Amino acid sequence: MRYQEQQFEQRENAILAAARTLFREQPWDRVTIAEVAVAAGIGKGTVYKHFSxxxxxxxxxxxxxxxxxxxxxxxxxxxxxxxxxxxxxxxxxxxxxxxxxxxxxxxxxxxxxxxxxxxxxxxxxxxxxxxxxxxxxxxxxxxxxxxxxxxxxxxxxxxxxxxxxxxxxxxxxxxxxxxxxxxxxxxxxxxxxxxxxxxxxxxxxxxxxxxxxxxxxx
Known part of the structure; x- marks a missing residue:
């Protein structure tokens, strides 16, 4: 796997892990993409590169x-x-x-x-x-x-x-x-x-x- 692909996969896994954590801490339907981005340590725009x-x-x-x-x-x-x-x-x-x-x-x-x-x-x-x-x-x-x-x-x-x-x-x-x-x-x-x-x-x-x-x- 190329380095760029590894980075992409790592970011995606970080987004998913952050979402799972936030969903356990507060009502999942109220969690925003911005909050997921902050928890994952990445920019909001980056989240949208993985999930529309x-x-x-x-x-x-x-x-x-x-x-x-x-x-x-x-x-x-x-x-x-x-x-x-x-x-x-x-x-x-x-x-x-x-x-x-x-x-x-x-x-x-x-x-x-x-x-x-x-x-x-x-x-x-x-x-x-x-x-x-x-x-x-x-x-x-x-x-x-x-x-x-x-x-x-x-x-x-x-x-x-x-x-x-x-x-x-x-x-x-x-x-x-x-x-x-x-x-x-x-x-x-x-x-x-x-x-x-x-x-x-x-x-x-x-x-x-x-x-x-x-x-x-x-």
Whole structure:
């Protein structure tokens, strides 16, 4: 790598690190590019050479962490037998969100169609690739876990809808701060366990139903 490329990469990493720190210290949607520049020790104009807007910065943070998380989930899948892989992957996905609630909030923000429509084409392509990669992983996990034979892409997609709804609900709960404000607070570990049970039971039931009625829209 040439010296100029190394400098560019180092500045970009400094910007991302500064943004992550600031987002943990104050509401992330109020942090300005100027504040990120000061925290990174560079000029505001330099930040714009790397990220055309705050939304581009948000997108990069979400894409980067999503890729790291997916690699970890793949490792969890590979490390457990089929009978346990689905449960362990789901629980680890919840733990990833709990470890970084700010990232969960950013993930929800970046998942909005209106947000992605405003992004430059390269970022839109990255989100589309991420969706494809997660879908591929989910299909492999389903085929290894459910005793239904080889599932079709359509069946995997239908099952993913239910999982996505549950995972988004957990993400919203984590982003909201858990259950501490409830009259009888619920321990998040118990919550994760029950939701995981619900997802797995639903997947097994729906996979069986879809294998009998592959086209439920008819």
């Amino acid at each position: 807007s705050k939304e581009a910065l948000y997108a990069r943070l979400v894409v980067d962490l999503s890729r790291v998380n997916l690699d970890e989930l793949r490792a969890v899948h590979a490390a457990h037998p089929p009978s346990e892989a689905m449960r362990q992957v789901i629980r680890r996905a919840f733990e990833q969100m709990l470890a970084d609630p700010i990232q969960a909030q950013l993930g929800q923000y970046c998942d909005r169609p209106a947000f992605q429509e405003r992004l430059d084409a390269p970022y839109r392509a990255q989100f589309q690739q991420l969706e494809h990669d997660y879908m591929l992983f989910f299909g492999q996990l389903l085929n290894d876990t459910l005793d239904q034979g080889e599932l079709t892409a359509e069946t995997c997609q239908h099952l993913l809808w239910g999982v996505e709804a549950c995972v988004n609900g957990v993400m919203s709960r984590i982003a909201a701060g858990g259950f501490a404000h409830w009259a009888e607070p619920i321990a998040l570990d118990d919550y994760f366990a029950r939701v995981t049970d619900f997802i797995i039971a639903g997947l097994r039931a729906q996979a069986a139903a879809l294998s009998v009625q592959p086209n439920r829209s008819e």
